[in-house]
Amino acid sequence: PQFIAYRDYLLSEPHLQGAVSLRECIANPDEALNGGILEPLASLRRAGKIENHNYIVLIDALCEAEYHRPDHGDTITSFLIKHMPNFPPWLKVIATVRSQLQDITKQLPYTRIGLDKMTTNEGLHKDLLDYINFRLHNSPSIQSNVTSSTSGKLESGNMSQHKFSQHLLNLSQGSFLFVKLTLDLLERGHLVVKSSGYKVLPVSLAQIYLLHFNLRFPTVRSFEKVTHILSVCLAALYPLTLLEIYYSVNSLLIDRFLPWEEFLQRFKLLSGFLVKRL
Structure with missing residues (x-):
C-alpha cells in the first residue's frame, strides 16, 4: 500500500516489468535492483508521488543463503x-542473521542489535x-505441572513458579522459540516436572525437536513412513508445493x-512439523 505509485508506474512501463521479471532477476540481478526498483523509486520520490517518510525493507535470515552459496556470483x-x-x-534495510554466523555481515554498514x-x-x-509469566498465569496445567514437585504448602506455589520462571529464562539463552516449545510440552503433559531441580527440562532446541519426533514416531517403522517426505523437504532450496513433494518422493522409490x-496420509503424520504451502 505504501508504494502504490510504484505499482502503477510498473504497470504503465512494460520494459520495466521485463527488467524485474524472474528471468531478468536471475540473469542480471544488478540491473534488476538498480534500474527496476531503486531508480524508479527515487524518481517517484522526487516527483512527490511517494510520501516523505522513511520506509523499511526487511530481509530475514541472511545466513540461510550461506548454506547454498553459489559457485559464482553473489550471496x-x-x-x-x-x-x-x-x-x-x-x-x-533491516536484516537478521544468526549470532554464530554474524561474521558474514561484517562489511555491511548497518547498526547492530543483538537480540x-x-x-x-x-x-x-x-x-x-x-x-513466561503470562503463560504460567493463564495455564492451570502448566501451574500444576510446575508446582507438583513442591512440598504441598499453599504459600509455595508462587515461590515455585518464580523459581521455574528464572530457571527457564536462564535455559533459553534469549530464544523465544525455546521458551514457547518448552511451555507447550509442559502444557500438554508431555513433560512432567518431577523435582525442583528441573532436570527433566530440555536444554536445547535440538532436544525439544528430538522429543517431539520420539513422541510422534515411537518406532523405526513409523518413522520410515515419512523419511522420504522429510528428505525431499530438507533438500529443497525453496518451499515445495504438495504436488512437487509428491512427485519428488515417488522419484526416490524404485520398487513401487x-x-x-x-501419500496424503503420510504427510498428515507430519502435521505441526511441516507447514503446507497453498
Missing part, C-alpha cells in the same frame, strides 16, 4: 554490500520473563509407486 549478503551505496537514505545477549539486553530479559491417497 544475498554480498549483493547487499555491493548495492548499499545505491539505496536512498529514506529506504532503510540474544541476555547480559546486555535488558529488554530481551524482561520480554522473555513477561512471556506411492498412491496419492497414501
Whole structure:
C-alpha cells in the first residue's frame, strides 16, 4: 500500500516489468535492483508521488543463503554490500542473521542489535520473563505441572513458579522459540516436572525437536513412513508445493509407486512439523 505509485508506474512501463521479471532477476540481478526498483523509486520520490517518510525493507535470515552459496556470483549478503551505496537514505534495510554466523555481515554498514545477549539486553530479559509469566498465569496445567514437585504448602506455589520462571529464562539463552516449545510440552503433559531441580527440562532446541519426533514416531517403522517426505523437504532450496513433494518422493522409490491417497496420509503424520504451502 505504501508504494502504490510504484505499482502503477510498473504497470504503465512494460520494459520495466521485463527488467524485474524472474528471468531478468536471475540473469542480471544488478540491473534488476538498480534500474527496476531503486531508480524508479527515487524518481517517484522526487516527483512527490511517494510520501516523505522513511520506509523499511526487511530481509530475514541472511545466513540461510550461506548454506547454498553459489559457485559464482553473489550471496544475498554480498549483493547487499555491493548495492548499499545505491539505496536512498529514506529506504532503510533491516536484516537478521544468526549470532554464530554474524561474521558474514561484517562489511555491511548497518547498526547492530543483538537480540540474544541476555547480559546486555535488558529488554530481551524482561520480554522473555513477561512471556513466561503470562503463560504460567493463564495455564492451570502448566501451574500444576510446575508446582507438583513442591512440598504441598499453599504459600509455595508462587515461590515455585518464580523459581521455574528464572530457571527457564536462564535455559533459553534469549530464544523465544525455546521458551514457547518448552511451555507447550509442559502444557500438554508431555513433560512432567518431577523435582525442583528441573532436570527433566530440555536444554536445547535440538532436544525439544528430538522429543517431539520420539513422541510422534515411537518406532523405526513409523518413522520410515515419512523419511522420504522429510528428505525431499530438507533438500529443497525453496518451499515445495504438495504436488512437487509428491512427485519428488515417488522419484526416490524404485520398487513401487506411492498412491496419492497414501501419500496424503503420510504427510498428515507430519502435521505441526511441516507447514503446507497453498
